[in-house]
Amino acid sequence: MKKKTKLLLGVTIMIAALGYLIYGGIREAAVYYITPTELKEKGTSAADRAFRLGGVVVPGSLTWEPQTIQLTFRLTDGKQEIAVRHTGSPPDLFKEGAGAIVEGRYANGNLFVANTILAKHSEEYRPPQAEQVQAKELYRTLIKPREGR
Amino acid sequence: MISTLGRFSLALALGIALYGAIVSILGAQRRNPALVESGRGALFAVFGLASFAVLLMVAALVGRDFSIRYVARNASLGTPLFYTIIALWGALEGSILLWIWILALMSLLAVVIEGKQNRESIPYATAVLLCISAFFLFLAAFPANPFASISPPPADGRGPNPLLQNHPLMAIHPPCLYTGYVGWSVPYAFAMAALIKGRLGDEWIRTVRRWSIVAWGFLTVGIILGGWWSYEVLGWGGYWAWDPVENASLLPWLTGTAFLHSVMIQERRKMLKVWNLALIITTFALTIFGTFLTRSGILSSVHAFSESTIGPLFLAFIGVILFVSFGFLVKRSDGLKPEGDLDSLVSRETAFLMNNLLLLGFAFAVFLGTLFPLLSEAVRGVKISVGEPFFNTVNVPIGLVLILLMGIGPLIAWRRASLESLRRNFSVPLLLAFLCTGVSSMLGVRGLYPLLAFALAVFAAATVFQEFYRGARARRQITGEGYLAALSNLTRRSQRRYGGLIVHLGVVLVVVGITASTVFKLEKEVTLQQGESLQLGRYQVRFDELAAWHEPQRFVVQGSFTVFNANRRVAEMRPSKRFYPSEQQPIGTVDVRSTPREDLYLILSSFTRDGASATLKVLIRPLVMWIWIGGAVMALGAVVAIWPGRRVLAAEPAKERVAWQPGRS
Numbered sequence: 028m029k030k031k032t033k034l035l036l037g038v039t040i041m042i043a044a045l046g047y048l049i050y051g052g053i054r055e056a057a058v059y060y061i062t063p064t065e066l067k068e069k070g071t072s073a074a075d076r077a078f079r080l081g082g083v084v085v086p087g088s089l090t091w092e093p094q095t096i097q098l099t100f101r102l103t104d105g106k107q108e109i110a111v112r113h114t115g116s117p118p119d120l121f122k123e124g125a126g127a128i129v130e131g132r133y134a135n136g137n138l139f140v141a142n143t144i145l146a147k148h149s150e151e152y153r154p155p156q157a158e159q160v161q162a163k164e165l166y167r168t169l170i171k172p173r174e175g176r
Numbered sequence: 177m178i179s180t181l182g183r184f185s186l187a188l189a190l191g192i193a194l195y196g197a198i199v200s201i202l203g204a205q206r207r208n209p210a211l212v213e214s215g216r217g218a219l220f221a222v223f224g225l226a227s228f229a230v231l232l233m234v235a236a237l238v239g240r241d242f243s244i245r246y247v248a249r250n251a252s253l254g255t256p257l258f259y260t261i262i263a264l265w266g267a268l269e270g271s272i273l274l275w276i277w278i279l280a281l282m283s284l285l286a287v288v289i290e291g292k293q294n295r296e297s298i299p300y301a302t303a304v305l306l307c308i309s310a311f312f313l314f315l316a317a318f319p320a321n322p323f324a325s326i327s328p329p330p331a332d333g334r335g336p337n338p339l340l341q342n343h344p345l346m347a348i349h350p351p352c353l354y355t356g357y358v359g360w361s362v363p364y365a366f367a368m369a370a371l372i373k374g375r376l377g378d379e380w381i382r383t384v385r386r387w388s389i390v391a392w393g394f395l396t397v398g399i400i401l402g403g404w405w406s407y408e409v410l411g412w413g414g415y416w417a418w419d420p421v422e423n424a425s426l427l428p429w430l431t432g433t434a435f436l437h438s439v440m441i442q443e444r445r446k447m448l449k450v451w452n453l454a455l456i457i458t459t460f461a462l463t464i465f466g467t468f469l470t471r472s473g474i475l476s477s478v479h480a481f482s483e484s485t486i487g488p489l490f491l492a493f494i495g496v497i498l499f500v501s502f503g504f505l506v507k508r509s510d511g512l513k514p515e516g517d518l519d520s521l522v523s524r525e526t527a528f529l530m531n532n533l534l535l536l537g538f539a540f541a542v543f544l545g546t547l548f549p550l551l552s553e554a555v556r557g558v559k560i561s562v563g564e565p566f567f568n569t570v571n572v573p574i575g576l577v578l579i580l581l582m583g584i585g586p587l588i589a590w591r592r593a594s595l596e597s598l599r600r601n602f603s604v605p606l607l608l609a610f611l612c613t614g615v616s617s618m619l620g621v622r623g624l625y626p627l628l629a630f631a632l633a634v635f636a637a638a639t640v641f642q643e644f645y646r647g648a649r650a651r652r653q654i655t656g657e658g659y660l661a662a663l664s665n666l667t668r669r670s671q672r673r674y675g676g677l678i679v680h681l682g683v684v685l686v687v688v689g690i691t692a693s694t695v696f697k698l699e700k701e702v703t704l705q706q707g708e709s710l711q712l713g714r715y716q717v718r719f720d721e722l723a724a725w726h727e728p729q730r731f732v733v734q735g736s737f738t739v740f741n742a743n744r745r746v747a748e749m750r751p752s753k754r755f756y757p758s759e760q761q762p763i764g765t766v767d768v769r770s771t772p773r774e775d776l777y778l779i780l781s782s783f784t785r786d787g788a789s790a791t792l793k794v795l796i797r798p799l800v801m802w803i804w805i806g807g808a809v810m811a812l813g814a815v816v817a818i819w820p821g822r823r824v825l826a827a828e829p830a831k832e833r834v835a836w837q838p839g840r841s
Binding site: 030031033034037038041042045048049051052053055056057058059060079091093094096115116117119120121122130 | 411518520521526529530533534537540541544545548549558559560561562563564565566567569570573574701702703753761762763764781782784789791793
């Protein structure tokens with residue numbers, strides 16, 4: 028019986044260790060989903076933990092500084108707006124008027140410093156062509172030198 | 177025309193699958209060979225109809241038949257032929273069609289190949305496989321019908337999701353992964369057949385084990401290819417993000433790996449019978465759960481298909497599977513009493529038990545972390561996610577212990593290991609592990625986990641090489657063969673053992689690749705004017721120019737960068753952004769320069785319209801290539817383990833004993 032007890036003891040220890048790891052992992056890594064309104068309510072009390080803030084990028088609020096790689100914009104849920112800063116270039120699907128989720132900290136009650144931006148992919152169907160013309164127009168200057176060759 | 181034919185063949189296949197399942201069971205119970213034969217015929221018919229449906233869909237895609245909604249959404253006039261064909265599995269409905277076809281093929285192969293040895297249980301296995309087919313055929317025939325039509329048909333289609341037409345890996349990653357998922361249906365079906373029939377001797381084990389290795393091998397390759405695809409296409413410089421869909425594929429892999437180990441204890445020692453059946457059932461249920469996560473839109477993910485209504489159906493199906501399977505398990509528990517007992521705590525049995533506990537713990541943590549947002553919302557009303565930090569905190573230590581066990585398990589003796597055998601088997605690997613720790617800390621590796629990871633990897637690799645070397649040397653002494661001949665004959669004599677060891681070697685490579693590419697990652701994002709350079713690690717990267725042009729299906733803006741290594745020009749790299757007409761935003765396309773030593777990874781983040789400056793993200797990730805190589809080695813090991821050869825193990829138990837005793841050289 029002694030062998031079984033030992034085995035049982037070992038298994039218990041392993042399960043306990045696993046439980047402890049998971050508990051610690053959750054405490055360390057928990058990130059709350061929050062809306063701009065909820066974050067405004069929390070104010071400075073939210074400074075010490077990480078959040079996932081979801082909202083729509085306010086049209087006209089987006090600035091991108093290539094030299095310093097700084098991206099700033101405001102996220103809104105229709106009621107409140109939160110200013111967000113991110114070091115890094117905007118992800119491909121990120122744009123004004125589109126949904127985005129940012130992960131980071133609400134530093135001092137007025138600026139959300141994001142370390143990750145997750146742009147929401149829009150599944151809406153766009154007729155082809157229209158967009159292609161746009162891209163061509165936008166980068167006309169880039170096409171010319173190559174076509175001239 | 178195609179639409180009608182397609183719908184008809186799917187509906188007919190559904191009817192035949194249900195019919196086949198019923199007559200198989202009736203035939204088995206009434207001992208009526210005609211009915212059993214009819215059930216077997218149903219497998220052929222379902223496979224034929226599924227093949228026909230797949231061909232129809234390919235024809236519709238290639239013929240750009242935009243009257244079919246799936247084609248209109250996933251093909252376009254401008255899409256190249258290659259990406260048009262693989263659009264077959266680019267979206268929900270088509271992927272289910274492919275799933276059905278693979279399932280039909282695997283069912284047929286399994287029943288034909290195993291039919292001779294498992295005459296008693298084959299009708300039940302056939303019935304189970306046909307029931308699974310019926311579920312997916314139901315999905316394809318009704319809520320997710322790939323042949324649904326659209327009217328009026330558009331002049332041009334939308335084309336596949338740009339991410340899915342950006343890399344040829346899309347051609348093999350999904351089919352591989354699906355085969356890995358679907359493959360677990362076969363061992364599950366044979367395990368259930370044994371349970372239903374109440375024939376719980378050893379004959380089902382060999383069948384189940386062989387097909388588990390097939391499924392496991394495909395799943396492994398599918399997961400690794402998924403990481404590779406993510407690395408080459410998604411443009412964030414990583415290969416694994418603990419994304420729900422990635423986790424969903426890892427879950428059955430973990431429980432399946434646990435099963436492949438614990439089933440050996442059952443074969444050898446007739447223990448853990450209930451445990452093994454529970455593992456097979458869980459693994460199969462997790463494959464369905466993974467499909468559910470990918471296709472229900474319940475958790476957002478880059479790999480997921482768009483939202484659909486089939487989620488509840490999957491949940492119901494999983495519920496039925498668990499209820500029926502565990503119901504039978506409880507009913508038959510009398511016949512599943514262990515015949516052996518644990519002799520000593522220092523034995524291979526214990527090593528395997530620990531391996532199982534850890535793999536399940538790993539799986540549990542992944543499961544919990546993946547579903548945490550849903551669970552926390554249900555329990556506390558707050559949506560909380562746990563991201564990468566959680567998985568790293570919990571799973572890295574578990575993974576490290578698993579690698580240690582991976583070195584110990586295959587060499588430690590069954591029943592009871594003597595101190596002398598422990599010393600003989602592990603002194604060299606241990607010495608090398610310590611040596612590795614010294615060397616890697618001299619080379620600048622810091623931190624407990626990285627040092628442990630490298631040391632344990634060396635330890636596990638050393639045990640594998642030592643085992644091959646000793647085996648070959650012993651053979652050489654007895655038979656006088658050359659080392660190479662001895663090595664190959666040795667492997668042929670106990671394929672499963674040496675195949676397994678090769679898999680372990682692959683795991684070591686993957687672990688080393690992951691550790692090095694994570695710990696020594698360098699990263700920099702800079703905006704460069706034309707002619708300017710940036711420095712990262714050994715490399716200088718110079719921005720030369722920006723160019724743009726049209727391709728039939730897209731518009732491309734590409735940057736040219738010259739890469740120098742200590743003033744020596746080593747490469748010209750061209751990351752780009754691609755604009756697809758159906759998308760509002762561009763898709764970045766990275767350029768990766770892979771060498772065995774490290775990968776240089778360039779992402780064109782943004783640029784000014786006149787092309788004068790560009791923002792570039794550069795990453796250096798050491799040893800990434802070894803992850804893919806490790807995956808290939810794991811696949812090779814799986815192939816060695818199941819390669820049809822002489823059934824030495826079955827016919828000559830005495831020799832098996834010799835082959836399976838490590839360190840007996």
